[in-house]
Amino acid sequence: MTKYKYNPELLRYDRVKSSIKNTIVKIFTYLTASVATIILAYLIFSPFFDTPRERILSRELNQMTSNFELVDQKMNQLEAVLWDLQQRDDNLYRKVFESEPIPQTVRQAGIGGIDRYGALEGFSTSDLMKEVNQRIDEIFRQIQIQERSYNELLKLTQEQGENLLNRPAIQPIENKGLEHTASGFGEKIHPIFGTKIFHKGIDFTAPIGTPIFATANGTVLEKGLYPGFGNRIMIDHGNGCQTLYAHLADFAVRDGQQVKRGQVIGTVGNTGVSTGPHLHYEVHKNGKPVNPINYFLNDLNPNEYALMLDLANVGKTFD
Numbered sequence: 608m609t610k611y612k613y614n615p616e617l618l619r620y621d622r623v624k625s626s627i628k629n630t631i632v633k634i635f636t637y638l639t640a641s642v643a644t645i646i647l648a649y650l651i652f653s654p655f656f657d658t659p660r661e662r663i664l665s666r667e668l669n670q671m672t673s674n675f676e677l678v679d680q681k682m683n684q685l686e687a688v689l690w691d692l693q694q695r696d697d698n699l700y701r702k703v704f705e706s707e708p709i710p711q712t713v714r715q716a717g718i719g720g721i722d723r724y725g726a727l728e729g730f731s732t733s734d735l736m737k738e739v740n741q742r743i744d745e746i747f748r749q750i751q752i753q754e755r756s757y758n759e760l761l762k763l764t765q766e767q768g769e770n771l772l773n774r775p776a777i778q779p780i781e782n783k784g785l786e787h788t789a790s791g792f793g794e795k796i797h798p799i800f801g802t803k804i805f806h807k808g809i810d811f812t813a814p815i816g817t818p819i820f821a822t823a824n825g826t827v828l829e830k831g832l833y834p835g836f837g838n839r840i841m842i843d844h845g846n847g848c849q850t851l852y853a854h855l856a857d858f859a860v861r862d863g864q865q866v867k868r869g870q871v872i873g874t875v876g877n878t879g880v881s882t883g884p885h886l887h888y889e890v891h892k893n894g895k896p897v898n899p900i901n902y903f904l905n906d907l908n909p910n911e912y913a914l915m916l917d918l919a920n921v922g923k924t925f926d
């Protein structure tokens with residue numbers, strides 16, 4: 608901008624020539640003021656706004672948090688699957704071979720070493736990282752125990768192989784929903800005499816004429832009328848194992864006949880000492896009645912096994 612100055616002697620306006628020095632000073636002053644204003648504004652407002660770097664960090668933190676939630680969910684699923692495998696192992700597979708379940712003390716023994724997670728100390732996320740690492744280590748340990756157990760079972764399978772078909776492993780009547788389970792093995796009140804008796808088998812209520820299956824391969828030892836039991840079948844499965852089916856309406860096998868697991872051997876009836884149509888089923892091992900609930904391995908998953916235990920405990924006997 609051009610500047611003028613009044614000249615009283617010549618009575619006119621003269622053009623004012625600005626020196627280079629003046630110009631530099633002015634520019635410098637202007638720049639200093641601007642920079643000062645920017646710094647001041649930054650100092651005042653910076654607490655309220657994220658810098659781009661802060662924004663990136665906070666995005667990363669959010670991402671990490673949701674990733675961790677995913678990891679947490681997956682670990683929960685893994686732990687649940689593992690628990691189910693352990694239950695099957697203890698309650699089903701090991702029972703096939705009459706082998707002892709793995710003691711809880713072995714399954715639950717902790718992982719030693721206080722300084723195991725020392726390298727994770729000193730971070731804001733230390734606790735979280737330690738927890739995740741501990742859980743993963745625990746899962747690995749449980750998997751190793753489970754793997755050893757399966758190897759052991761595999762060896763037993765190879766050793767026993769063929770014998771498995773001769774071991775009772777299904778329910779003697781169709782009982783998918785377990786609604787036919789009436790009473791289990793153990794001390795009960797006799798339905799007719801009202802006295803305490805030891806119920807040597809499991810009762811399944813079902814309409815007269817319901818098919819009854821052989822629960823394993825074997826030979827019909829005897830079929831016929833027997834005091835108390837009414838029409839009864841005994842099957843010999845070898846290896847000191849026999850099954851008994853009582854109160855039948857009809858027979859579908861003859862003495863000495865070879866039967867296969869699942870084959871119909873007769874039908875449900877109400878013969879002998881009985882308060883209603885039902886099948887009384889026993890499993891004998893070396894001449895002694897044992898709890899048949901441990902011989903339904905092909906039929907029951909762990910939940911059904913637990914339900915059957917409950918049903919068998921509360922139900923009333925029919926003979």
Ligand SMILES: [Zn+2]
Binds near residue numbers: 886926
């Ligand atoms: Zn019974």
